[in-house]
Amino acid sequence: MKNEAHARIKINQLLEEAGWRFFENAQGPANILLENQVKITQQEIDAWGNDYERTKNGALDFLLLDSHNKPVCVLEAKKESLHPLVAKDQARKYAKTVGAQYVILSNGIAHFLWDITKGNPKPIYKFPSSQEIGAIKAWNPDRNALATGTGKTLTAAAVIRLFLRTQNAKRVLFLVDRLELEDQAEKAFINYLKPDYSTFIYKEHKSDWHKADIVVTTIQSLMFNDKYRYDFSPSDFDLLISDESHRSIRATHGRFSNISTAINWA
Secondary structure (H helix, E strand, O other): OOOHHHHHHHHHHHHHHOOOOOOOEOOEOOOEEEHHHOEOOHHHHHHHOOOOOOOOOOEOOEEEEOOOOOEEEEEEEOOOOOOHHHHHHHHHHHHHHHOOOEEEEEOOOOEEEEEOOOOOOEEEOOOOOHHHHHHHHHOOOOOOOOOOOOOHHHHHHHHHHHHHHOOOOOOEEEEEOOHHHHHHHHHHHHHHHOOOOOEEEHHHOOOOHHHOOEEEEEHHHHHHHHHHHHOOOOOOOOEEEEEOOOOOHHHHHOOOOOOOEEEEEO
């Protein structure tokens, strides 16, 4: 039976593929601390600040640091024969102790990402990069209103990249309610996400929109002649982001009932 050391070989590789650094290099200082470097002592807790919850001393498998050298994510490794979620309570305790908001649970095969301040661990297929975790942490929109000009399109791009990169979405639908927002979103996504992911405006790619990773359209385009009923299936999109089209979103949301995540900001 393969032990935890075998799982850690795979985890090390996944961390490096995501851009995390065990050693300082041209991209920056090391931002991974290993178990023998992160014994939870009173001295280390004090060094990180007095606001962190104190628990009994323990040892972390991996501690990931942000750009300010502060703990941002605890990674708890288990051997392949154990489900990663068996370490959920243990990892949460460690994360609270060092003040890390996120936890990755992995046995080298299955992986979960967890924001311990809300919700439950969610399966991922690749580890998020430091930049992606930073984008998630910074993304805290007012769900009642986000004014034009507050950078929400670029924030949406960061969220889209995370969903596509971790394979939690195979295709994304980005809805707007004005033509100028449609053009603006397309340009922003192309500039931010190329060459990794393609962006099409639906009205310009009616015959091949399914080749795109991100489809941008106005709600009016979908409503005209009831296109949303006939041109799409419930499984075409896994993530739907509605940008200022909330007034009409209920008319089409039923058609995309298989969407795993829908984000609506005004």
